[in-house]
Amino acid sequence: MIGRAMGIETATVLANAAQGTVIHFTGHLVMPDSASEDVAATARAIERQLARIPIRWGHGSLACGSDLLVAETLLRQGAELTVVLPCAPEDFVDRSVKQGGRTWIARFQRCLDGAHRVITMPWDKVDRPLSFAWADRIAIGSALRQARELEAPATQFAVWNETTPAEGGGTALAVAEWKRLGQTSTSIPCRWHQAQGVATPLAAQPIPAVMIGTDDPESASMPADDAWVKARLPLASIAIAPAERAWLFDSASTAMKAAALLQRQRIRAGRRTPLLLDLASSTLDQPYDRILRESWAVANRPVTPEGTIAATDSFLAESLVATGRHWRNTPIGYAPTRGPAPPTPLYLLDLSEDWEG
Numbered sequence: 233m234i235g236r237a238m239g240i241e242t243a244t245v246l247a248n249a250a251q252g253t254v255i256h257f258t259g260h261l262v263m264p265d266s267a268s269e270d271v272a273a274t275a276r277a278i279e280r281q282l283a284r285i286p287i288r289w290g291h292g293s294l295a296c297g298s299d300l301l302v303a304e305t306l307l308r309q310g311a312e313l314t315v316v317l318p319c320a321p322e323d324f325v326d327r328s329v330k331q332g333g334r335t336w337i338a339r340f341q342r343c344l345d346g347a348h349r350v351i352t353m354p355w356d357k358v359d360r361p362l363s364f365a366w367a368d369r370i371a372i373g374s375a376l377r378q379a380r381e382l383e384a385p386a387t388q389f390a391v392w393n394e395t396t397p398a399e400g401g402g403t404a405l406a407v408a409e410w411k412r413l414g415q416t417s418t419s420i421p422c423r424w425h426q427a428q429g430v431a432t433p434l435a436a437q438p439i440p441a442v443m444i445g446t447d448d449p450e451s452a453s454m455p456a457d458d459a460w461v462k463a464r465l466p467l468a469s470i471a472i473a474p475a476e477r478a479w480l481f482d483s484a485s486t487a488m489k490a491a492a493l494l495q496r497q498r499i500r501a502g503r504r505t506p507l508l509l510d511l512a513s514s515t516l517d518q519p520y521d522r523i524l525r526e527s528w529a530v531a532n533r534p535v536t537p538e539g540t541i542a543a544t545d546s547f548l549a550e551s552l553v554a555t556g557r558h559w560r561n562t563p564i565g566y567a568p569t570r571g572p573a574p575p576t577p578l579y580l581l582d583l584s585e586d587w588e589g
Contacts, residue, residue, distance in 0.1 A: 252288025254384050256375040257306075258368055258406040259298020259391030260422045262332045270423035274391065275301045277420050281389060287311050288384075291375035293367055294324070294340050296332030298391035298403075298422065303343040312348040314378075316371040318363035319356035327360055351546060354513045354528055361402070362515070366439050368406040373549025376413065380558045388417040413556055438483035438554045440512035441547065442527045443491055445477035445505055465490050478524045480512065484551040488559070491541045492583035504539030509547045509581070532571030534578055537564065541581045548579060559583070 262271060278298075282305050290306040291314045293299050306313050317324045321344060329340045344350065351370060355363040372388075379386035388410045392403040407417050461479060465486055481487040491507045498505060510529035514522070524530055529544065536542040543551075543561065552558055560582040566575035 251286055252384060253285050254289045254375050254379040254382070254386045255282075255287055255291070256372050256386070256388045256406075256410060257290055257292035257299065257302040257390070258371075258388070258403050259302065259420070260393070260403055260424070261295050261299075261328065262297030262336070263424050267424070271297075271301075274298070274420070274423045275305075278302055278305050278389075278391060281418060281420050282306070282309065285387070289375070289378055290314065291316065291371045291378070293317060293328075293364075293371060294343050295328040295364075296330075296336035296340070297424070300329075300336065300339050300343060302389060302391065303347075304339065307343065307346045313343070313346060314349045314351065314371075314374055315344065315347045316351045316353070316367050316374065318353050318358070318367040320352060321350075323356050328364075353511070353546060354526065357514060359515075364402065365405055369409065369439065369553045370546050370549045372406065372410055372413070373552040374545070376415070376552055377549055377558060386415060388415060389420060390417055391420045392422050394419055409553065413553065438485070439550050440514075440516055440523065441481045441484045441487035441550070442510050442512050442524060442529060443479045443481065443487050443494075444508050444510075444527075444529055444533070461490050461494055465493075478527070478530050480516075480520050480524055482516065483554055484509070484511070484547055485555045487547075488551060488581070488583060491581070495539075495541055495583075506536040506538055507541045508534060508536050508578075509541065509543040511544070511546050511550055528573065532569040532573040532576075534567040534569045534576055536567060536578060537580070541583060542567075542578045543581055545577055545579070 278301050282302070287306065287309065289312045290302070292302065294303055294315055294317070303313055303315070319327070325337055325340060329336050351374065353363075353367060353370065355366060358366070375388075376386055378384070388407065390403055390407050392407075407419075410417050465481070479487075479490065481490060487509050491509055495507055508529050510527060512523050513526040513528070516523070534542070542564070548559065548561060561579040562582075564578050564580055567578045568575050
């Protein structure tokens with residue numbers, strides 16, 4: 233556990249965690265023609281349900297309607313709120329908040345300001361239904377990561393009418409994903425009608441991932457590294473300049489395997505350059521060089537310790553959803569970046585016993 237790795241006294245942490253629950257929340261957006269009394273009735277139902285258990289941490293998004301009603305309740309009850317947005321806040325307002333009216337924009341800003349943490353993903357160019365589904369995956373993984381680190385219980389609250397199939401995306405897909413991971417979900421009736429589902433069935437799908445080799449002056453080794461990775465794993469692409477030292481993979485689990493195998497190979501060769509794992513900015517139907525170039529990690533290149541495999545918060549969340557497994561990791565604090573982004577939290581991964589190679 234992280235506490236033991238950092239020398240923290242865990243007894244107090246675990247005692248506190250035992251008194252609180254981690255939740256993931258999701259639900260239907262409010263429609264422009266929704267009656268105010270329906271919204272108020274749903275808010276009261278949310279308040280009653282959330283008061284039944286001691287919730288200390290909540291993870292979800294902030295779309296107008298169900299998301300914001302739950303977030304407001306969590307903040308009133310003193311819970312710690314982690315918000316996951318698929319794009320920058322101003323773009324998210326255009327996509328998912330302003331349709332409810334001006335009052336919802338103000339409510340969004342208050343919840344955003346009250347959040348303990350905001351995870352903003354670079355998916356502004358991804359189709360809206362898919363970007364929302366991916367954001368739900370990150371929120372689900374983030375909630376389960378925290379629950380497992382603290383050894384606290386986790387549950388989901390979904391505000392919906394329970395009639396939409398998971399193939400339609402949205403709340404139904406988030407509920408299906410949560411249950412697939414062996415978790416319990418509580419449904420809260422939604423008093424307004426739902427938006428129509430996507431025209432094309434939206435199945436659960438892993439988020440593409442990237443791996444970059446940071447601070448490696450041995451550019452001559454890049455072709456050998458690239459060939460070595462491609463010979464062992466699918467969809468490994470070095471589609472941009474070799475100096476960028478970046479690969480693209482179809483999932484977080486494949487990227488983790490590549491990192492473990494390549495790092496082992498480099499150590500055998502006497503090279504201890506670091507590797508960093510992050511999520512991609514787009515679907516795989518885009519040019520690979522563009523996906524890699526627009527990746528947050530490639531653009532900003534956080535400083536990572538020599539000889540390590542590091543990962544971002546969002547990558548660890550997605551890897552848990554994709555594999556159902558919580559991987560061993562140790563936080564290293566906020567790492568400075570070489571790009572325009574501010575310092576970002578990174579985590580060291582220990583994959584030494586997890587892969588053959």
